[in-house]
Amino acid sequence: MVMDEHSNVTLLKEIAELLNEETDMKRMLDGAVWKLLNGSNFESAWIFFINEKGKHQLVTHANLPPALQRNDCRHLQKGGCWCVKRYHDGDLEKASNIIACQRIENSIAANALDHGGITHHATVPLQSGEEKFGLLNIAAPDTVRFSKDELALLESVAFQIGSAIKRIGLTKQEQEMALVKERNRLARDLHDSVNQLLFSVTLTARGGIEMSEEENVQGTFRDIQHLTQEALNEMRALIWQLRPKGLESGLLEAIQAYGEMLGLTLELKVTGVIQLPSRTEETLFRIAQEALNNIRKHSGVSEAQLFLTVTSSDVLMVIKDEGRGFIVDERLQLPSIGVQSMWDRAKAEGGTVDWSSEIGRGTEILVRIPY
Secondary structure (H helix, E strand, C coil), X not given: CCCXXXXXXXXXXXXXXXXXXXXXXXXXXXXXXXXXXXXXCCCEEEEEEECCCCCEEEEEEECCCHHHHXXXXXXXXXXXXXXXXXXXXXXXXXXXXXXXXXXXXXXXXXCCCCCCCCCXXXXXXXXXXXXXXXXXXXXXXXXXXXCHHHHHHHHHHHHHHXXXXXXXXXXXXXXXXXXXXXXXXXXXXXXXXXXXXXXXXXXXXXXXXXXXXXXXXXXXXXXXXXXXXXXXXXXXXXXXXXXXXXHHHCHHHHHHHHHHHCCCEEEEEEECCCCCCHHHHHHHHHXXXXXXXXXXXXXXXXXXXXXXXXXXXXXXXXXXXXXXXXXXXXXXXXXXXXXXXXXXXXXXXXCEEEEEEECCCEEEEEEEEEC
């Protein structure tokens, strides 16, 4: 294929403008690959993100032939291949032609008439400085090898995308840090104001009980003390949710401390070594918080069990109680706002939440999150 230098400069400028304007990772990647295809001789493209353990994730694709699109891009999603292995081994430093692609070969073997003439592809790592994020792959019908000019264009686009991924990642980190600071400020304000006022009311109510000799008045003060103590417990739980204490000491310690604060006895069972990313730990902690809140409010019991199983690719957390349970209405997508919150948190990390419950036999929440 012959590449036009002027058109390449125009294409790189258009891609750079898109990458500089976009703040959403998915839209940025989708827009970049489509601009690359529309302004070049390449006809198909896909991007893998690859983590430190070499596990790849298909994050975007454009104009794939039916054989590669079939079953939610199964041949791209599953299994191994040479380019990902070379990337993980550190042997892939620049744009390269891939002579044999196991993923494409498997798709052709399964759907021989639907591969659209695509039998090979070129690949280039996405990186910013020394930090690597994954691979950009491109292909064209009846093309075994791409020219030096085409590979040079691919490298230039990959450099731009890698820089944009880094920028969006840093922006997201800054936003998360700002959110943490705001949570901490709210937690401090609640502790220093509302929390202290509620504590003062409980002391006042206790004094009223001791000072009065009339049973009716004492009963009123007891009600005030009880209601204020409940409100104080709710406030402390809210402060925990805004600023989890003890998470820096470990996930299990934080969950157990939160359970104790709610008045729950929590039995813990762990399988595997807990070495999780901080984001995964906070997600599990937030989900556990919601589950323990539900146990305290609705189960009628003060004991629960938590099972944590950590594998090389994901973490499984199960929280069980033997309380009242509830009836799951199959017509409803989710039974409560609390469960919806757990489901949303897990989904944001690519995970799942399932639950089972039966009247008089308790409830079980099962959480699975990849990392």
